[in-house]
Amino acid sequence: MVYSNPVLFDKSVTIVEKFTVRQDCRKILIISAEPKEADAIQQLIDEINGQTEYELIEFNDETQLSHVNEILDQQKMGTQLYISAKWEDAVSIFAAAIEAGFSEGEIQTLISGKKKxxxxxxxxxxxxxxxxxxxxxxxxxxxxxxxxxxxxxxxxxxxxxxxxxxxxxxxx
Amino acid sequence: MKAFGKIEVYVGKIVQETKYIKRFHLYPVDRELLPAFTGGSHIATYVKNGAETIERNYSLVSHPTDRTQYAIAIRKDDHSRGGSVYWHDEIKVGDRLEISWPKNHFPLAFKAAKHHVFYAAGIGITPFMTMMEDLTAEGKSFELHYAARTKEDCAFYDYLMAKYPGKCHFYFSRTEIPKKMTPVTMAEHRIGSHVYFCGPASMVKEFREAAESYGYPSYAIHFELFAVADKGPKNPFVVKLTNSNKKVAVSEEETLLEALLKAGVQAPHSCKVGGCGSCEVQVMEGEVDHRDHFYKDGERGSKKVILTCCSRAKESEKELVLEL
Incomplete structure (x- = not known):
């Protein structure tokens, strides 16, 4: 980890109120650790409308979340990452994504509940x-x-x- | 040691790398060590040919930590403006010449990239030689894709094979089983990759466009050209200079920068291929035919500037007024 790597904080540019589809990508990777936001993810999938390849990975507990590094490391250039999670999980997933090589411009984060x-x-x-x-x-x-x-x-x-x-x- | 100006060197060794490529080793005349440089750097060389001084930029290929000498590799191009032919045919061991301090318009994205991928066509390998040395020293991940006509025409082939096993991919187009280097491999690079292209304008254009189509962010795409991209016919035009109150005519055979220097105007410049922005001049009046690859598309419309090394007036009949 480089000390100057981006970290998720309450005013991060990657935090969004609603996911939006970017046209300049080849693949959309959705990582959801928050079942309550299923509607927001369904809206995103509807908006993708089969135009871009997408992969949805849902984590239901912390054990599964430990595999996130492996999943992120396997991604190719042209992938956009969408994170839906509560604050603590979002911070971990975001940090793993930056470590894998994603830039802030390639990530959108939807926080469920309060930001810290x-x-x-x-x-x-x-x-x-x-x-x-x-x-x-x-x-x-x-x-x-x-x-x-x-x-x-x-x-x-x-x-x-x-x-x-x-x-x-x-x-x- | 002066921080700016030119450095006097002598040619200490010449190595025939391939049939058309020679490597020249330059040693300092009046100092022990040459200035330090980073991967991707180049120098301008100033060779006297009678009354004329031939100025050309060449990437450094010697190890960045070796300050006792610099090495450059030059491909003889019979269709060139004379620089490479002179270097190949006239320059001998012991000859003296002047060089600039090293400049780097093609630096590595050290902090941002997780993996660096180099695509070289022919003599486009040169800037990558020092970049790979820097990455190796830092323990960073990289790979090289390198196209040449044949193995015999492939400069530094043996060196690269021995030094970077498993990291180099060669593509020889004129062999029994021809192999073409195409942009398709870019689709497979891992997240966090940065790509670097060096070669003819057509190759760089093809790879840049492909990288954008694969979803590479613009900051992950880096390139260096040997020459100005051919963007149509060159019409003669006239520029009026507000600071010096001069008028300079630019013929169809020359660039605005060449005409300015010939007229004794101290115009700033460096790469001479529209890539570094050093020759930017403010435009007071007139429309510019932008031929650079330095500005983004939006900037060309919003900024009233011209890069004198490559761009021209849009219309021959209308003068360009420059703040120079």
């Missing part, structure tokens, strides 16, 4: 989850106050949390 947002502490590098609306957070590890910045670090897999002293904080 992570912040890392610039003092101790601890990574923790933060709610979408939070602008400040206290580091679980070193207890320092952090202001959540706009920059996402691919290496740390989280937004940068800038330490500050709340005693000197100004309120707007």
């Amino acid at each position: 947002r992570y912040v890392y502490c610039l003092k101790c590098y601890h990574l923790q989850e933060a709610a979408a609306e939070e602008t400040d957070i206290v580091c679980d590890h070193c207890q320092i106050s952090l202001e959540i910045g706009p920059f996402f670090s691919r290496e740390r897999k989280g937004y940068i949390g800038y330490p500050y002293n709340p005693a000197f904080a100004t309120t707007n």
Whole structure:
């Protein structure tokens, strides 16, 4: 894994509300780990309408999901990948796809349920989850106050949390 | 050591690679080491032929970590503008010449690619020699597809077979059982592959179009040409230069860049085949007949620019006004 490889985060360009078919591909690979999104996948298959080869792989448990690397490694150039999963599974499948050689432009991700947002502490590098609306957070590890910045670090897999002293904080 | 300008070298060794290809080893005259370079780099060579200086670009084929010398491989082309014929017929061991610092318009997509696939036709093998050395040093995955007329015409055949066993696929078109290199193999490359083409314009065009049709993203397709693609008749035209207040006439036999340099205009340039963008000049007025392969289709319409090494005025009757 290269440290600068793309990772899935709440604002990733690959996250979509609805799958769309791209005309410039030879094959569509659909990986579904979320049975609740069956309608979205059926819509995609309807839209493909037999015009492009497609393969649907459904995972129902984590044991099956461990085979995802093998499946992704076998894909050829010209394949578009569609991921339908809950956040944690989507993050794993996405990472495996990047490792196999897919670029972000070749992936669409449909998240079932909530997306997660992570912040890392610039003092101790601890990574923790933060709610979408939070602008400040206290580091679980070193207890320092952090202001959540706009920059996402691919290496740390989280937004940068800038330490500050709340005693000197100004309120707007 | 100066960071820019030309480097004086002498020809230390000449090796006849095939009937039509010679390898020239160039050694520095006034320094111990030559500048470092990366896979895919080339140099411009400046050879004096009487009052004329023959300037040609050649890919480096020597090992990128060997800074004691550079090597270039040149195919003798009797239909050329004279550069390769001069190198083959006149250049001898001991001759001195000037070269540029190495430039790389054809770099490897090191970080992005999982697997690199090279397609070479004839002397198009040259940039891949150093690219494969770099990839080997980094432990990266690659394969080579290489077309030549016969095994005897295939430069570096023995070297490649010995150095990269299992990675090289040769296609000889004039043998008892002819084998043609076609783009079909690209359909089988694994996800994360980047393809690189080097050869005649027709070959590069065929492989680029095929790669796009197979769904390769544009950033996974890389190529280098030897010459400007033939895109129709060349009409004479006139350019007006706003900075120097000069008018320069361009005949049908020459490029705009050649006419500008002949007129004493310091026009920027490098590859001379419409591939690197170094010779870009802003267009103030007039329509451009774009003949480059540097810009994307959309850019040609939206940008008011011209690459002087290959593009021309759309209409002979109307002047092009350039910010130069």
